Amino acid sequence: MSPVEPVPAPSTTVAIAAPVVALRHVVAVLGRFPALAGASLEVQAGEVLLLKGPNGAGKTTLLRLCAGLVPLVRGEAEVLGHDLRTDRAAIRQHVGLLGHQNGLYADLSVRENVRFWGRTAGASDGEINAALTQLGLDGRLATVPAGRLSAGQRRRTALACLIARRARLWLLDEPHAGLDADGRDLLDDVIRRAVGAGATVLVASHELERAKALATRIVTVAGGLVHNESPDDAGADRGGRV
């Protein structure tokens, strides 16, 4: 697969197609606790949306809801044209979720992990190897069992699995956590390539300086609600204030 040269972040005046994510007053509960208490959000195709906000604000639940893992208690939610109330499973082929846990099999080697997750999404061996090389995992590291990797290396392996899935909607929950400097550069490059290939990305992160460089829009999630920030303070390419 020929390396795609990084495309500058698309301008925000993208044609208003059907929104990739459309949430209206969504309530979702974790046990008894209303993690999402009437959140509303709309994300257009190709956007890189940064979710800012304190811990326990509901960011993780919001991402898991968009991935169809959390049932909707109230409100309406549509992802990639599918109504989450009636059919949560249909969207899952097109969605890639990177949560706090990496979802790796400790006993299997890096290559076997990425091959397994890639195969489940129908990726060919070529794409799997490309994902490995892109994350710098194709050398000696590929044969090391995932259990023996450092946190950063496990994050990269999880990212490689994500790339091999070629998802249209990326849901990244604090992807920078645990990555060293060049790991973060790799991550930003991966996100840019994904957007270049037409994916939409939702990033929940506390690393604001780095994430802002990528984000086309920033919203704050607090108390289970989404508060839209004014779009002008997003996107380094428009010289937005920090």
Add this chain to the structure above:
Amino acid sequence: MWRTARLVAAKDLGIEWRSRQVTNQVLPFAGLTLVLFAFALDRDEITARVAPGLFWLATTFSLIVLVQRTFAVETADGALDTLRVAGVDPAGIYLGKALALAAQLVVLEALLLVGVIVFYASHIRPAGIVLVIVTAFLATSGLAFVGTLYGGLAAGAKGRETLLPLLLLPVVAPVLIGATRAFEAAFGTRGGEGIRAGVEISDGWPWVGMLAIFAAVFGAAGVLAFGPLLEEA
């Protein structure tokens, strides 16, 4: 569906091949239960007479340990969530995991059979070999289907370690009864009357029929029910 099943089965067996946890821990556990039974029952005529029952009891207890292991692998690093997000056909996951579980069970049963012959001086009538193999195959597939189905149900639950035996043991009762009676028909102690006076090989076959029904019913039920169960785990 079958592609996913092969994929998941290969992954499970790959994990077992790498970690060797089943071979190093579960197989000795099964052998140990045979020895403990011998201690408890003390006299040889008794153990020889109930050898088939002890064989399937040891297999059933090992089944619980194997099922807990196969789903612990999934929940260890959140792979269960990633499996759901992968959007693969749940029936494929079910069949894959059942296949891997069945493979491990067959290896376990082969060793147990040797153990039973050695420890309990049981003797399989030459004509009974076919019955033993067919019974073992059907009972194993039944146990694997039921184990994977209820393992999936209990996988995400909080008290899953104690919930699984409570759910699984009543359900495997028919297999325990059927497989043991079929084995009794195949076994025969050296000299002396058979396990039960006048038990012929042919008496075993109706039980094999029942085991086949059990495996078929739970195979179909699993394919249908595993998806919704995995969804809520």
Add this chain to the structure above:
Amino acid sequence: MSTTVPNPQSIPGTNASAVSRRWRGITSTGFSRVLGVATLVLVVWLVLFGLLFSPPDQTQQSSVRIMYIHVPTAWVAYLAFGVTGLSSAMYLFRRAHSLAWDRVAGASAEIGVMFMALTLITGSLWGRLTWGVYWAWDARLTTTAFLFVTYVGYLAVRRLGGSHQARAKRSAVLGLLAVIEIPLVHFSVELWRSLHQEASVANPSGDVKMDGLMLFSLFVGLIAFSLLYFWLVLHRQRAMYLEDQYDDADLDVALVERRAETKEHSRA
């Protein structure tokens, strides 16, 4: 928000009998009160007939009186599990996925387990008197014990939590699986018992010659316990509805607190 407990349609004229007035609860309505009174009358009637009026049996003497309790509880237990299986199927296969079916399944299972326990206890006591042994591996008894353990597991799964819909779907699937297991277990135990030559003891009541009055008392028992079952399911299902409402009401309160939380956040 305190709610007075008005009885929306207090039945003018017919003052509800003392018993039902004491039990007036939020879940009772005209119909449930009538059902409750009828059940009470029939149960009292059963006790009188069972203990006093019906003649002792020639062979079993007065131990046959246990039959008037044992057989109805067994009948209700099997009825309850039938209802649970049916409503589980209704919940799963109806597009509406209405939680009412799930509540009926849960209520019926809970009551079924209680009746099943009573059946096992009274059965073994009766067995002690008639056969001299508390338990016999008889096909019906074994299946009953198996059902009891299966539905204890079902209730354990119901308490696993998660949203109401998640609980409902998981319980419904397990409810159907339990129904599939019943014939399998019964068939295998039946086949197993046929191996043993001694007379397979069908049921202690098998060798009791039923004359008019005994049959009548048994009949009263069946009716009384069936009505009691429906009355209990009715109330239990409504109590579950209120508990779910209670959870949702909790949810509204929690939502209000949650939103208040954001105000301090944005002000801070």
Add this chain to the structure above:
Amino acid sequence: MRDNVFVAICYALTLGSLLSYATVLLRRARRAGRVAKSEELPWT
């Protein structure tokens, strides 16, 4: 004599447990009902 004792146990046990279950049920319903507004209950 033992027959009568067993019979008494059966009757007392069955009726006692059913009665206690019913009262627990109604009490729990009343407690849960305190919050729900009684007008919109589906069965009234």
